[in-house]
Amino acid sequence: MSTAEETADGQTSAWGEVTPDAARRLLVAAVEAFAERGYHATTTRDIAGRAGMSPAALYIHYKTKxxxxxxxxxxxxxxxxxxxxxxxxxxxxxxxxxxxxxxxxxxxxxxxxxxxxxxxxxxxxxxxxxxxxxxxxxxxxxxxxxxxxxxxxxxxxxxxxxxxxxxxxxxxxxxxxxxxxxxxxxxxxxxxxxxxxxxxxxxxxxx
Amino acid sequence: MSTAEETADGQTSAWGEVTPDAARRLLVAAVEAFAERGYHATTTRDIAGRAGMSPAALYIHYKTKxxxxxxxxxxxxxxxxxxxxxxxxxxxxxxxxxxxxxxxxxxxxxxxxxxxxxxxxxxxxxxxxxxxxxxxxxxxxxxxxxxxxxxxxxxxxxxxxxxxxxxxxxxxxxxxxxxxxxxxxxxxxxxxxxxxxxxxxxxxxxx
DNA sequence: CAGCAGGCTAAGCGCTCGCTCACCTTCAAC
DNA sequence: GTTGAAGGTGAGCGAGCGCTTAGCCTGCTG
Structure with a gap:
């Protein structure tokens, strides 16, 4: 994978400004989950899972969902x-x-x-x-x-x-x-x- | 209140076909709650409360949320x-x-x-x-x-x-x-x- | 009046949620 | 080699969720 990341629907993302890498992966995972199921139906466990991390990792980079x-x-x-x-x-x-x-x-x-x-x-x-x-x-x-x-x-x-x-x-x-x-x-x-x-x-x- | 009920936004409802009365009240309450907060953010307790009933009453008239x-x-x-x-x-x-x-x-x-x-x-x-x-x-x-x-x-x-x-x-x-x-x-x-x-x-x- | 069906409630079960905490690893600095 | 910051995990807490159950009213039937 190059530095220009791709989301599931093929759009070249504008998330390059989000650092570090783990925070960006979590953000992209959240976008996909929120879009599919809606904010309230998405769990923090789902977001972390999509980003390949444990549920607790989310809270290192973000205070809340x-x-x-x-x-x-x-x-x-x-x-x-x-x-x-x-x-x-x-x-x-x-x-x-x-x-x-x-x-x-x-x-x-x-x-x-x-x-x-x-x-x-x-x-x-x-x-x-x-x-x-x-x-x-x-x-x-x-x-x-x-x-x-x-x-x-x-x-x-x-x-x-x-x-x-x-x-x-x-x-x-x-x-x-x-x-x-x-x-x-x-x-x-x-x-x-x-x-x-x-x-x-x-x-x-x-x- | 007459037999023609009014919702919060003043629309004369088309819910007349829903009977009995308690079932209709629950339905109207659900419409308002879903519209305000969305389906997933609405609780069955909220719906029942808006209809002036206990949480369990909902399940007499509807199998699920x-x-x-x-x-x-x-x-x-x-x-x-x-x-x-x-x-x-x-x-x-x-x-x-x-x-x-x-x-x-x-x-x-x-x-x-x-x-x-x-x-x-x-x-x-x-x-x-x-x-x-x-x-x-x-x-x-x-x-x-x-x-x-x-x-x-x-x-x-x-x-x-x-x-x-x-x-x-x-x-x-x-x-x-x-x-x-x-x-x-x-x-x-x-x-x-x-x-x-x-x-x-x-x-x-x-x- | 007794019997009973329908409508309703108080209490609470099992579960999953958002979020936390104690602890582990990695790695650059000295 | 030791240290300390940064980034990560497994286990789990308290709360609130959808939904169930046992039992209580109420009013109609005979």
Whole structure:
């Protein structure tokens, strides 16, 4: 195995920042377990077992099971925000930037749906403080998409009745990909990304 | 209290078919608890407590905690399917029927989001047999929406590149309403229904 | 009134959970 | 070669879980 690790669903992980090695293995194991069964149905024994360690080893690197979820959520949301930022603040027309944002955001949710599922659906299992921190990142994601749509409306590219509602719908559509997407299904992440970019452009009145 | 019961989020329930009274109270309590905390984080003691009964009372009316989820899922999916059927098989053009289907489906997810959340997001907590039964209902929901879209394509009302993918996206958009909608937010269920019907018509190229 | 079936509870069983603790190994520093 | 920090284990604690059981009310039947 090289230094670039692979998760079960083939996504090149962004967990490189997590050290030491044992802590990263535990984190990756937790992502897979949480995605499969949900946070509450996952036991610390299961996580440690997947990482090839004893149950007690988990507590050398993490204070609680919830800290694992918190770390996963923060890193995952940071990655999602980065993807949207790059697209939103890139060059090109609002149309091009929106298509870019949607297709790359959807590709991330489809290709890394193990991570995305945890990040998007296990939020409520966090305590109030951690939850508030993550919700702040989420609001920033919303702001990036809204900025593109507002640009498009201002330039006359888009025809949108309700900017806030449309922004929410676009993000909602992308996020829900993590719920239904499967690599066994008929589409690749790239294909869903392209399809969704087209659908979203129609939603904002392009074409 | 009248015979028409109200859940915490103000939805007039469709639980009238559940008898006797104690069994219905337990079911409504379970819906609320599952929606708030998720199936695995909900205890049978919590459900019984919300229904004003002792923990043991639950097992007079239901064999297991999972049977509660199963019953909720089946009744909820049947209701969702009925909503789509009425819209899909009503009179009018494909455009009118699609708008009707989306707005009423979204209204159900928003107004009864307590129920909808359980129905749409706790499916994986069911055992294989129950899960398969519910997935069959879900496929019927998909078929109803797809039929409308195919009608619209055939009549020339719609311009759709990928009927299967667009059907999935439409349903996905509607379902995700249950995740984010809140009565404390800026919209009523009716408003979201109208907004989403407009967005979906744009997705299928009605313009 | 006695008999009894259905609905309910208090108590608690067996189990697994998140988490801890006493102890062991490895290895770099001196 | 000794030491001490870092990383790991096996055993197990207290708590809470889903679920059961013995027995108690209540109201209908004869």
């Amino acid at each position: 919830e800290e694992l979820l918190h770390r996963i959520s923060r890193i995952g949301h940071a990655k999602a925000l980065e993807i949207l930022r790059v697209a939103a603040r890139g060059e090109g027309t609002a149309t091009e930037r929106l298509a870019d944002a949607v297709s790359s955001f959807v590709r991330w949710h489809a290709g890394g749906r193990t991570t995305a599922r945890v990040v998007q659906y296990e939020l409520d299992s966090l305590g109030p403080d951690a939850r508030a921190e993550i919700l702040a990142l989420r609001r920033q994601c919303d702001a990036e998409v809204r900025a593109i749509i507002e640009d498009g409306v201002a330039s006359g590219e888009f025809d949108v009745l309700d900017v806030k509602g449309t922004t929410l719908a676009v993000l909602s559509l992308c996020i829900d990909v993590a719920r239904w997407f499967s690599l066994d299904g008929p589409w690749t992440p790239d294909e869903v990304g392209a399809l969704y970019a087209d659908l979203v452009l129609r939603m904002v009145g392009v074409g | 999972e049977e509660l989820l199963h019953r909720i899922s089946r009744i909820g999916h049947a209701k969702a399917l009925e909503i789509l059927r009425v819209a899909a098989r009503g009179e009018g053009t494909a455009t009118e029927r699609l708008a009707d289907a989306v707005s009423s489906f979204v209204r159900w997810h928003a107004g009864g989001r307590t129920t909808a959340r359980v129905v749409q997001y706790e499916l994986d907590s069911l055992g294989p047999d129950a899960r398969a039964e519910i997935l069959a209902l879900r496929r019927q929901c998909d078929a109803e929406v797809r039929a409308i879209i195919e009608d619209g394509v055939a009549s020339g009302e719609f311009d759709v590149l990928d009927v299967k993918g667009t059907t999935l996206a439409v349903l996905s958009l509607c379902i995700d309403v249950a995740r984010w909608f809140s009565l404390d937010g800026p919209w009523t269920p009716d408003e979201v229904g109208a907004l989403y019907a407009d967005l979906v018509l744009r997705m299928v190229g009605v313009g």
